[in-house]
Amino acid sequence: MLRVRSDRGAPPRPGFTASLAFATAMATLALMAAPAGAKTLKWASQGDLNSADQYMRNQTLSLSILSNVYEGLIRRDPKTLAIEPALAERWEIAEPTRWRFHLRKGVKFHDGKPFTADDVVFSAQRVVGKGSDLKGRLPGVKEVKKVDDHTVDFITEKPNPILHVEWATWGIYSKGWAIDNKATEVSDPSKGDQPNFATTHANGTGPFKLVSREADVKTVFAVNPDWWGKDKYKHNVTEVIFRPITSAPTRVAALLSGEIDFMEPVPVQDIDRINKNKGTKVIVAPETRVIFLGFDQAANELKFSSVKGKNPFKDKRVRQAFLQAIDIQSIKTKVMRNMAEPSAMMIGKGIQGWDASFKRLPFNPDAAKKLLADAGYPNGFEVQFDCPNDRYVNDEPICKAVVGMLQRIGIKANLVTKTNTVLFGEYQKFETSFYMLGWAPGSYDSWNPLHFLHRSVPMDAQGKSKPGGTFNYGRYGNPKVDDLITQIAQETDQAKRAALVKQAWGMTIDDVAYIPLHQQTIAWGTRDSIAKIVPHAGNEFLWYHVTMK
């Protein structure tokens, strides 16, 4: 406070400078104070969006964040994963090869323009166009026709009972906006072209608008006050600030210190810490991702093993021996600290086709040794075991535990762990004899893992693979299963289809095509600034399921 030279005895009055300073301070405080009712959700994840264009990459984090901005014709209930109406109010299979969708009326894009069938037709062209990684959203669709402003027909080549199952993450783009901003195609970074407007800006129908994007630093979203679902899905979030924090300890520290309200994933060893800390807790739910082990079942001689002249993994007894040597409960309690759900199937609970009647063969090292002896390997053998070290939760520790367990039955598994960037390149060239992989079907339907993991992969004369199960890196193959997979893709009767799916799973489990280990668990770290949050079984974080205090 400035002392003004005043007469002796009179109390000092605040000078002009002091008053100005005080007024400025008050004004700044007033500007800084958020408007009444503003609720900001600050959260962090390990990775970042790769761009603001939802069609650029088919990856859970990007899709999940952008699902708050762009919406599809259907949505999924977060708990049951059941299909519900979104931009389409209802739909029917008018003929076996024609689906008709009735669009919601009165919906607007963030720029104010109305949502109509033209936008759906345009988005269908864009999603199968150049640069899009989401081409699989419209499998076998030969035409998308506008019937009227709020009705669209999808015509498929063959009947497809699961045409729409992945459409919750196929966002509808505005045709006018895309044309005006020269974003009708998806930028393709592999071509080195300058990225277009849609990689840094977004215009959807969803509950949040994209305000600003700084790659690797911060992406800011603001609530869309005109969202069609605001009365049905009430929430009070007005602003969302997303920041990537790659270092796990830093992410935990940020949650504990209160700088963020939510973060994922929580490393398993920090779950107790966060729960014990006042004001934070961890929400745990099973994820649809299943971790499993695969075998090279096609080579005549394994590339990386001590067995010469033949391939032990072609013998089901050897595969079964491996399965029964693994003590999955120990892995759950000791390695995963109970953050895993042992699985008998290659899919998790909640995926169409999951069946509680399929049971895992029991852990029995003696039976396993006997099987190996019967198959002609009484002294076991050596084989290289490939494992990623930065892709799945505790991937490397799980593999190390498996090595120890296989040792007990005489198998010497030489563990080689690599970053997934290098490893998956090798998998794609079939350069592995025994490996770990994980899978979460984005369609929440069985056809996806059956096709991608179990469909046989024929090779041509030069040893190059022909189209088949793209991620069937061990080249498991059973012609009966292939037939079933083809039928499943086309059977429109739900009951018949479910029976075919069950039959296919029964065969692959019987064949011991893979060794499923467990379902991963989602761990979400939250602060008590969040009053209510609904976890999503597919690990998507949708902000309209959040209520802040």
Added chain:
Amino acid sequence: MIAYIVERLIQSLLVLVAVGLIAFAVFQFVGDPIANMTGQDTSAEDIARMRENLGIDKPLLVQFARFAGNMLTGNFGVSLRTVRPVDELLAERLPATLELSVMAALFALVFAIPMGVFTGLKPRHWLSRAFLALSLVGISLPTFLIGILLILVFGVLLGWLPTFGRGDTVRIGFWSTGLLTASGWKSIVLPSITLGLFQLTLIMRLVRSEMLEVLRTDYIKFARARGLTNRAVNFGHALKNTLIPVITITGLQLGSIIAFAIITETVFQWPGMGLLFLQAVQFADIPVMSTYLLLIALLFVGINLVVDLLYYLVDPRLRAERGAMERGV
């Protein structure tokens, strides 16, 4: 003289080409970016098409030639990971790293010199012993651990400072600075300490040993004999003479600070060049890696070229030799 310059330029160019070739040879082993750019359901045809676009299956020389050609036309490519033009990306990240490095160096200097002087003047004082013991911490603890420790104490337990990020930044032209906002200053404290602690230890011990040396010299004795105050002797004469090697070392260390920033940037999620490069390697983001490496090579080659030319100007023997050679003597 011209011949000298031309010769040096050609040498520099050869070095750049060699660096480029080695870099591209190494890229064969970094892994497959395509797996990181696509999702589960991407078809084999799309994967093959992207592979064709990127040219990563082509021979090393072809890839390098393509890259060099693009660079000469000013096209530095697009980052595969963040889908942004690489030159924009690097320009964005450079201020963050430079600011952090300079602040770390300043932190080290501002504290190390007084600490070094004190421990040099009063080697048996308990505070000196404390400083020396603490300095061992700076040398022996890895940067990662120091960073996490500081985050834990000042970010989580005390809640005084932010645990990550750069705070709010202000853009002036192409430079984004965190030094004009309160949150920016709060955010730069812990990373600077983490990064500068090693330098602090180094400089402090250097100043201390230099002080001890200098204080034993004759001219100091004569100054004291003459009756100059302690202050004049210690700071006016002794300190000035210790500073020469300190400045040399600090200059050299600035380069290593910028290099070690990678770890600090990762711990604090500091959006600088170090973190960018690390993420590029993890992703196999070849356009970013190749531009970054070539840029660093260019920087060092450029500095060396300037130094060589300065030698030529400064050292008359070089000029005489060359002159003699040219005249055929």
